[in-house]
């Protein structure tokens with residue numbers, strides 16, 4: 001009997017959709033999803049294991065559905081006078097964003113983003129029946145207050161997402177842009193600061209005290225080296241947190257997730273120790289790529305867009321054939337490279353030098 005998805009009453013707007021995700025391939029050099037390449041130390045692993053054992057003693061019970069201990073620790077990590085009431089946490093910032101759009105989006109409403117940007121946003125919008133509208137960034141991928149305000153006035157979204165540093169370009173957005181859009185509209189303004197720890201810029205957290213419609217979204221997946229732990233969070237006015245608490249699934253954050261994340265936060269200094277060297281690794285790769293004639297987008301994150309490749313898929317595939325996985329994303333002709341260890345970056349540089357320019361058109 002042949003039976004497929006076509007035989008099921010799938011929601012009409014989901015017909016033909018593909019599950020999202022970059023290829024997960026077992027190759028020696030993985031530079032495709034902006035993870036921190038350094039695993040937790042043996043000592044931190046042991047503490048995580050012990051914390052999970054303690055949590056396991058209570059796994060017959062539901063976890064703390066308010067995740068108060070974790071939210072208290074996250075508030076302490078962020079500083080800026082924040083308390084647990086200002087923090088919401090979930091399984092990755094993708095779930096945090098889903099909560100925000102479930103609460104503030106929905107039919108007849110829209111979320112506005114500035115492209116090129118994170119490819120997950122349209123999925124959150126689709127899943128929550130929220131209209132997805134975009135405006136292009138400036139040619140150098142920056143954003144100005146005028147550009148953003150003009151777009152907000154034309155589209156009248158209930159939620160605006162500004163990603164800083166932006167994925168996939170690495171471009172930062174100044175706080176004056178957030179101030180202008182908060183002053184000039186009634187929208188919920190989300191600063192997606194997934195890569196904030198890698199940039200030396202002031203965080204939008206500085207504006208929270210005066211901005212009840214501002215949301216600062218963060219993740220433990222990148223700088224914190226905890227992508228597998230699945231913890232994202234936001235900082236905002238407690239009223240925004242209350243909205244998320246309405247729409248979250250009960251007990252959404254497991255006891256073991258909360259326990260592991262709290263151990264990671266207790267060792268924030270050690271886990272974040274590689275942040276500077278990873279940013280430096282990315283900047284040094286950029287300098288190398290420029291010297292070698294590539295088009296390089298100025299980045300303030302732990303990744304870099306390089307181009308322009310007449311056939312980027314072929315370059316992606318040829319690197320993969322050499323055991324190096326990078327990301328086929330971003331503007332036409334560009335590829336995104338996450339900062340890895342110095343050894344991994346050397347392998348990547350050698351592989352790029354090794355590509356046959358006539359075949360791949362690898363040189364501009």
Ligand SMILES: *Cc1c(COP(=O)(O)O)cnc(C)c1O
Pocket residue numbers: 034091092093094095118163166167192194218219220221222227231232
């Ligand atoms: C990686 C990333 C996130 C984090 O996603 P998680 O679900 O927390 O792993 C959020 N926003 C952007 C722009 C990202 O690139």
